Amino acid sequence: MIPNWLIQRAHLTPDKKALSFNGETWTFEQLKDQAMTLARKLKANELNEGERVALLGFSNAEMVLIIHACMLAGLEIVMLNSRLTPKELDWQLDDSDAVAVIVADELQHLISNSSTRQLPFSTIRQSDEQSFQIQEIWDSNRTITIMYTSGTTGFPKGVRQTVGNHVSSALASVLNLGLSDDDVWLCFMPLFHISGYSILARSVLYGVEVKLYDKFDAVAAAEEIRTGSVTYMSAVSLMLEKTLHELEKDAAVAHPSFKAILAGGGPVPVGYLERANERKMPVLQTYGMTETSSQTATLSAEDAIRKMGSAGKPLFFNQIKIKNSQKSGEIGEVLLRGPHITPGYIGRFQKTNPFEEGWFPTGDLGYLDAEGYLFIVDRRSDLIISGGENIYPAEIENVLAGHPSVREVGVCGKEDAKWGTVPVAFVVISDDVTAAQLTDYCAERLARYKVPKKIYFVESLPRNGANKLVRRQLREWTEAQQ
Template identity: 70%
Template sequence: MIPNWLMQRAYLTPEKAALSFGDDTWTFAQLKHKSMQLAEKLAANGLQEGQRIALLGPSNADMVFIIHACMLTGLEIVMLNSRLTTKELEWQLEDSGADAVIVADDMSAVIANSAVRLLPYSTIEQSEGQPFVVQDLWTADRTITIMYTSGTTGFPKGVRQTVGNHVSSALSSVLNLGLNDKDVWLCAMPLFHISGFSILVRSVLYGMEVRLYEKFDPIQTAQEIRDGSVTRMSVVSLTLDKILRELEKDNAMAHPSFQTMLAGGGSVPVDYLERAVQRNIPVLQTYGMTETSSQTATLAAGDAMRKMGSAGKPLFFNQIKIKDMKNPYDKGEVFIRGPHVTPGYIGRFSAVHPLEEGWLPTGDIGYFDEEGYLYIVDRRSDLIISGGENIYPAEIENALVAHPGVSEAGVCGREHSEWGSVPVAFVVVTGNVPVEELRLFCEQRLARYKVPKEFRFVDKLPRNASNKLLRRELREWVEQE
């Protein structure tokens, strides 16, 4: 059994700062009080322990209160990506079987026609509270969150993340990073992503303040890092570069109290690491996924320059192996094992067991060097990482071939100086199909970051003898420009 996170933390350190957003700050006691009030209002709206709800809203303080209220009520939370289109959201709502959608008022129009019951923030706030008994202890196998991750089939998978998964992830992280009583973690990651949500989990387990941003602001972030008002932050390469650029404008350095820049979402360019060293910013590269509740391996700051491009070694409770590896540098699929690994999926993929003989096959290709440091060659061979967002080509291809004038579609990534990579679509059409028509067609079905930045018309796509699309040849076409 594991203590109810917020109840235990508010008991242990009630007056310690828990959350700051804008000019406002809440202690753990205040966070518990406000979240408990909302939990009683959720109960008054008929939501009970064990039910599954979806949550859609911006990454602000209200979202934090709602998240904690849902956990206090005993609900499973389907974290919806606010950047998705109506069609994508409706698919996830149907697949998840959510009993209701708790939604920020200004986002309710996006899912106004959903068959699932809508429960706007304002409706909750205006409700009279209904007291109920809060569970002081949780079982490790209780599902806390469900996050959708794009699958290689083009259909998103709803990944279950349990109490035990989140606790293991947080403990592994703190054993690696350490903990200071004055730690403040700047969170500019979306709370619907595992990278953002895991920071909230660390906050209540560690007794650490979260400095929350609704959207990433490079100017303000750089100011906080140089002033010493924050000590840690999670970034992707794109946001790291923007922060460095702001510091470089004034030849400014990170405050001596700044401890960690945790960089995920793909390898960090060597140039960025060298520039970070010049600004006194310790960058720790990390490797993880939705199915592992954030970090699985992390490169120590002291190894950042010596082991450039490496994701480091597995964190304490975790294990990683390379399939069929016999010697260092042998490349193969990365397999993961540990208490942080999901027990399974929901909805369409609920019957799919995620493990093979106790190991999670990631689909990523990597290798270990002679010292046991992990290197990822491809984050799934066809995966496109754009600004830290994972984009699967199959999902875009499925959207494109739905157009009546498109008979075939193939998608790959193209390197981009700002976003890291962007999708490029190769299409075989019947008749005259304008590019703008295809772009609009995609925008109505895909989140903006998934819409191809370039459309190329071809007579045929490269395929093997089994008619399987060869995306590696598409990448070669792009590189031959």
């Protein structure tokens, strides 16, 4: 049994700062009071404990309050990605069987054709209030959030995340990172994504402030880190590189009070880590997914340089092994086990067992070194087999990202009559550079069969709502080039 997060936190540290956004701040007591008012308004709109609602909004203070209100009201929350198309959103609403969708007024056009009951934020604000008995103790098995996987292959899955999943994830993280009274977490990650929501969960469990932005701003990130107004930030590789670029403009370094950027969403190029080291900005690679309620493994600060490129060891409650691996260094599918892993799915996949003999198969390829540190190689579905040789796109991306003229890079396979499949690269550049120069750069650092057979220059790369590269769309681009 676990205490109601916000009720307990407001009781313990009512006057501690909980949230800041656009110059406004809220203490935990203020957050609780405003969320409780909204929870009573949700009750007045006939939303009852145990029911499932969908939530579609922006990453702002109002969204934070609505999220907490839903939790206080005992609702399961389907977190919808505001960057999806109306067709994708309609599919998820239908699959989730939500009784209503709570939606920011500005986003109503995205679900105008949905048959699901719509409850705009403005309607909630103007509603009457209905009192109810607050649940001060939560069952750890209660599903609290549902997030759909990105759906890069096949249909997206609605992943259940329980109170216990989120608490286990938060506790394992703090045992690794430590905790200080003055910690402030900089949040640019979308709240509908596990990386954004988990920051809110950690905030109330730890009693730390979240400094929230509605979208990523590299200039603001660099300034927050340089001045020491925050201690942690979560990011994906693209956000890390853009922040580094801003710091490098003025040869600025991170403030001594800044502790780390937690970098997830895929392997971070070693070149980025080396640049971050020059800016005195610790970067801790993490490994996790929607099904694991954020982190499964994180590289500790003391190992950041010695094990550069690793996602670290499993956090305290978790276990990792490599399928069919007999010795260290062998690449295989990464398998996970621990209390942070989803108990299952909803909708179309509700009867799908996420486990194989007690272990969760991730679909990711990686290996454990002799000391038990995890290295992620790539997604199994993204593996390129060329002339019988295995090629991992992330390895090529890692090399190209080290070129000073390359800002972003994405690699995928392209059909080839001779080799079956060959690697091609899409790059966003910051300076004048030719495809031939980049090819030569790769040839000096990669085996011949790994060198991209074609390099395309593009203005931007396809990314999902969490800024992760959508390699499926790269493959569609290659088909259009044929």
